[in-house]
Amino acid sequence: DFANALIDRLPKAELHLHIEGTLEPELMLTLAKRNKVQLPYESVEDVAKAYEFDCLQDFLDLYYMGMSVLQTERDFHDLTWAYLLKVKADGLTHVEMFFDPQAHTDRGISFETVLGGIVLALEQANRELGITSKLIMCFLRHLPEEQAFDALECACKHKDHIFAVGLDSSEKGFPPPLFERVFAAARGEGFTPVAHVGEEGTAENVREGLDLLKIERIDHGNQALSDPELTARLARQQTPLTMCPLSNLRLKGIPTLGHSPVKRAMDAGLLVTVNSDDPSYFGGYLNDNYRAIHQALDLSEKDIIKLAKNSFAASFISDSEKQAHI
Ligand code: HPA
Ligand code: ZN
Secondary structure, three states: OHHHHHHHHOOEEEOOEEHHHHOOHHHHHHHHHHHOOOOOOOOHHHHHHHOOOOOHHHHHHHHHHHHHHOOOHHHHHHHHHHHHHHHHOOOEEEEEEEEOHHHHHOOOOOHHHHHHHHHHHHHHHHHHOOOEEEEEEEEEOOOOHHHHHHHHHHHHOOOOOOOEEEEEOOOOOOOHHHHHHHHHHHHHOOOEEEEEEOOOOOHHHHHHHHHOOOOOEEEEOHHHHHOHHHHHHHHHHOOOEEEOHHHHHHOOOOOOHHHOOHHHHHHOOOOEEEOOEOHHHHOOOHHHHHHHHHHHOOOOHHHHHHHHHHHHHOOOOOHHHHHHHO
């Protein structure tokens, strides 16, 4: 219908996307064979059946296992290129993409192998698909601060390709104060700070992200809406939030899509965006997320246009580049 056609043709940016979370079961099995990696899955159906999650940690366990098939620069290129081709058809013209280097260096894959493959695909997408991009290197919050500093040291050699630093993995038990020093060092090196906060954690985690890590964008941030004072602050400051409706549903942060906070955040005057997070694991890419909330939250065409415009307003591209995209 009309809304679906509108969603398909609107130019959009995606600002919350883990490249390792785009690994489709078929590519996972192909790479397992190519690289002789053992997986507990025989078929695409086996993989699909395993993707029933009760919480964030349930997902993370399979996410880290799945990415063990990624070994060579070519693997990282193929993974990234497959995502870019897919979302080109969704009207995506800009992406700010997370990657998790510690999940790879921890198992003996070099930082340069990971970054090299991703960058090759992003440059190819710029030339051949007209998609622009920025890379966000995430620290894994379940690992010690010292290892985050190691990742930062690697990133400093590649400032031409890495724009921002983020914080992801298990939120419960690993709050922002643990990463205050490494974020200060990263900001000192010129990286723009963002973090996953208020996904499974609390509004207090969101506040700590802002006040201790000095984040310039909030990834998820659902729980911020439980705190009226914080909500008012986010509206006043226009701090962007990158929300992920299908992710919230599949990780049981919300019981149904009708409970997605996207519309409430819009109505509260927040700069909110819609994103896919880990599309292969959560059952939908960018436009699937737009379609899902259009239906579940009864969004108007005006709301959909607003969300697409917000995706550029909330991005880290310059104002003149924003104009070129809209
Ligand atoms: N939350 C936290 N960590 C993650 C996620 C997420 O949704 N996806 C990949 N790492
Ligand atoms: Zn995420």
